[in-house]
């Protein structure tokens with residue numbers, strides 16, 4: 001599907017046609033222009049011939065029957081992954097913002113690929129459109145969107161913001177900003193811009209270590225954005241938006257999961273608006289996931305110190321659709 005081509009054709013038409021087409025695509029979720037009966041037949045034919053609505057994809061279903069991964073083929077032949085998680089009656093779509101990622105975090109499969117290219121706004125929003133069409137067949141809809149797929153959203157800020165505007169638009173898909181979350185490895189300028197542009201979006205910061213020494217070993221970009229600055233930007237974000245702020249912490253055995261490190265983390269997260277999501281490391285090759293008993297100990301230390309901590313449910317690790325396992329291959333385990 002190529003939104004650029006669609007826009008180009010519609011730009012030569014009366015203005016209201018673009019609005020009509022937008023509603024057909026995003027509200028009625030048509031997947032073939034033949035269904036666009038509100039458009040004049042000549043325009044319909046032209047769109048059908050030159051700007052197909054087809055989204056080329058292959059779907060993989062998790063053993064838990066709650067997680068689904070789709071490998072979408074883009075116009076230039078590259079592919080990108082998006083995941084649908086169906087949990088407790090809520091459908092959450094995890095989208096990618098880049099093909100690959102330039103930041104090379106040591107624990108992340110996407111990071112190992114390097115950056116192929118940024119995704120356009122159309123290519124980002126198309127991932128959600130794909131699942132919206134899929135769910136429509138069961139009379140269900142997308143409830144939440146998380147930017148936790150491939151790539152660093154704040155290194156592709158404009159296109160991510162452009163996609164959010166499409167997804168959020170009441171005349172189109174109409175997903176409320178409070179149901180959209182962006183996860184960042186700690187790109188401060190992006191956090192600042194987001195607080196201005198869309199303060200109702202949920203922000204998640206990937207921390208993974210309670211001090212710079214360890215963080216630097218795991219997340220190379222931490223050199224540019226030291227913890228002190230990341231935490232200051234987080235504080236500003238919380239103060240400006242008065243919204244809860246999520247910190248992600250993947251639990252890697254004997255690397256960042258000790259009781260001492262939990263205490264250090266608790267000190268760092270001394271703000272009533274902060275909470276931590278503990279994510280047990282998904283195997284990508286180099287490290288070992290923390291033992292469940294150690295995760296519990298770690299969580300207890302945080303809770304006792306007054307820091308809210310949750311353990312994130314693990315989706316789709318058998319289809320390599322879990323966090324950090326997305327690498328654009330069919331399966332990579």
Ligand code: SAH
Nearest residue numbers: 108151152183184185206248281282323324
């Ligand atoms: N680039 C952004 C968003 C995409 S990654 C970021 O880093 O935040 C989404 C989440 O998956 C991040 O919290 C990331 O740290 C986490 N993640 C990456 N590799 C992982 C792995 N192997 N196991 C568990 N979580 C992982």
Ligand code: SF4
Nearest residue numbers: 101104105108111185
């Ligand atoms: Fe990029 Fe996020 Fe993976 Fe780090 S964890 S390499 S920032 S996608």
